[in-house]
Amino acid sequence: MKPMSQTKLDEIKSTASAQFKAATSSKSLYDLKVQFLGKSGALTEVMKEMANLPKEEKPLFGKKVNEIKNFLEQVYVEAEEALKKAEMNERLATEELDLTLPAYVRQAGSEHPVYKVIEEIFTIMARLGYSVRTGPLIEKDYYNFEALNIPADHPARDMQDTFFIDQHHVLRTHTSPIQIHSLENEKPPLRIIGTGPVFRCDSDISHLPNFHQIEGMCVDQKVSMADLKGTISFFVREFFGPGLKTRFRPSFFPFTEPSAEVDCSCPICKGKGCSLCKHTGWIEIGGCGLINPKVFYNAKISYPEWQGFAFGFGIERMGIIKYGIDDIRLFPENDVRFVRQFLS
Numbered sequence: 110m111k112p113m114s115q116t117k118l119d120e121i122k123s124t125a126s127a128q129f130k131a132a133t134s135s136k137s138l139y140d141l142k143v144q145f146l147g148k149s150g151a152l153t154e155v156m157k158e159m160a161n162l163p164k165e166e167k168p169l170f171g172k173k174v175n176e177i178k179n180f181l182e183q184v185y186v187e188a189e190e191a192l193k194k195a196e197m198n199e200r201l202a203t204e205e206l207d208l209t210l211p212a213y214v215r216q217a218g219s220e221h222p223v224y225k226v227i228e229e230i231f232t233i234m235a236r237l238g239y240s241v242r243t244g245p246l247i248e249k250d251y252y253n254f255e256a257l258n259i260p261a262d263h264p265a266r267d268m269q270d271t272f273f274i275d276q277h278h279v280l281r282t283h284t285s286p287i288q289i290h291s292l293e294n295e296k297p298p299l300r301i302i303g304t305g306p307v308f309r310c311d312s313d314i315s316h317l318p319n320f321h322q323i324e325g326m327c328v329d330q331k332v333s334m335a336d337l338k339g340t341i342s343f344f345v346r347e348f349f350g351p352g353l354k355t356r357f358r359p360s361f362f363p364f365t366e367p368s369a370e371v372d373c374s375c376p377i378c379k380g381k382g383c384s385l386c387k388h389t390g391w392i393e394i395g396g397c398g399l400i401n402p403k404v405f406y407n408a409k410i411s412y413p414e415w416q417g418f419a420f421g422f423g424i425e426r427m428g429i430i431k432y433g434i435d436d437i438r439l440f441p442e443n444d445v446r447f448v449r450q451f452l453s
């Protein structure tokens with residue numbers, strides 16, 4: 110072997126191993142490995158000189174190169190391990206991890222109280238054979254008013270009380286149009302529950318321009334006020350709790366005859382008197398009545414062969430009474446602190 114190549118090899122060995130050991134980061138150590146042992150590294154360059162050596166010296170030279178390569182790879186592995194250990198110690202010394210901190214808690218959503226009330230009403234009424242119907246939010250004037258026997262001079266048809274889309278279309282002011290769609294498209298006997306948002310030009314502490322109603326209709330042969338009172342009394346006890354009484358006060362609605370307002374004994378004070386019931390012991394929950402024959406006539410249902418009753422409640426009002434909520438405006442605000450109180 111020529112002394113020249115031998116010297117170069119020894120030089121690479123000592124320089125590389127010294128620099129490997131002196132490297133201060135994994136990154137710089139790797140760069141050194143590429144510099145000495147890589148495809149275009151110093152050792153590869155020396156290997157190229159092997160071609161110029163006499164044939165008998167080549168094996169010895171090759172053996173020597175391999176020894177140095179193995180030696181340097183070993184030095185590299187040891188230096189790498191030492192650096193990683195040092196870097197880990199450095200991180201442990203400088204980074205602080207407080208294991209006593211509370212874990213991050215994912216915020217769970219909850220059902221809105223309006224839909225909680227609707228679901229509960231569905232469940233109760235399903236036990237009496239009622240099934241759910243929906244209808245469009247934008248209604249023809251005919252379905253919202255005329256078919257329900259609401260005459261042209263009725264206050265609800267005033268621009269002040271109703272959102273008119275154009276001359277013939279309104280944002281529905283109640284869920285009762287669902288009854289007409291059902292009467293037109295289905296054959297009696299019928300037991301249906303209709304629900305959803307309704308819209309009125311109204312907004313104060315106890316009224317919203319957009320609130321929810323739930324509507325029930327029963328059409329069958331020989332339906333009387335007794336059936337209506339029995340159904341609503343059953344519903345009130347199931348929804349608000351056992352022992353509550355209902356009372357029916359004569360009233361007027363264009364689409365029912367006779368009509369009644371429904372009160373139930375106050376679920377909070379059980380009839381003794383409190384601020385929710387304004388110390389009367391009774392709370393108004395909605396309206397009801399026997400379906401006006403004119404509504405059957407409009408929907409082309411044969412009367413008195415078929416008779417029926419209908420009732421409607423405000424969902425937010427049911428929620429206010431059941432959960433003791435003091436401001437109806439909390440419902441549409443969607444403040445999570447309010448909504449999360451109804452987590453079930």
Ligand SMILES: [Zn+2]
Nearest residue numbers: 375378383386
């Ligand atoms: Zn009360």
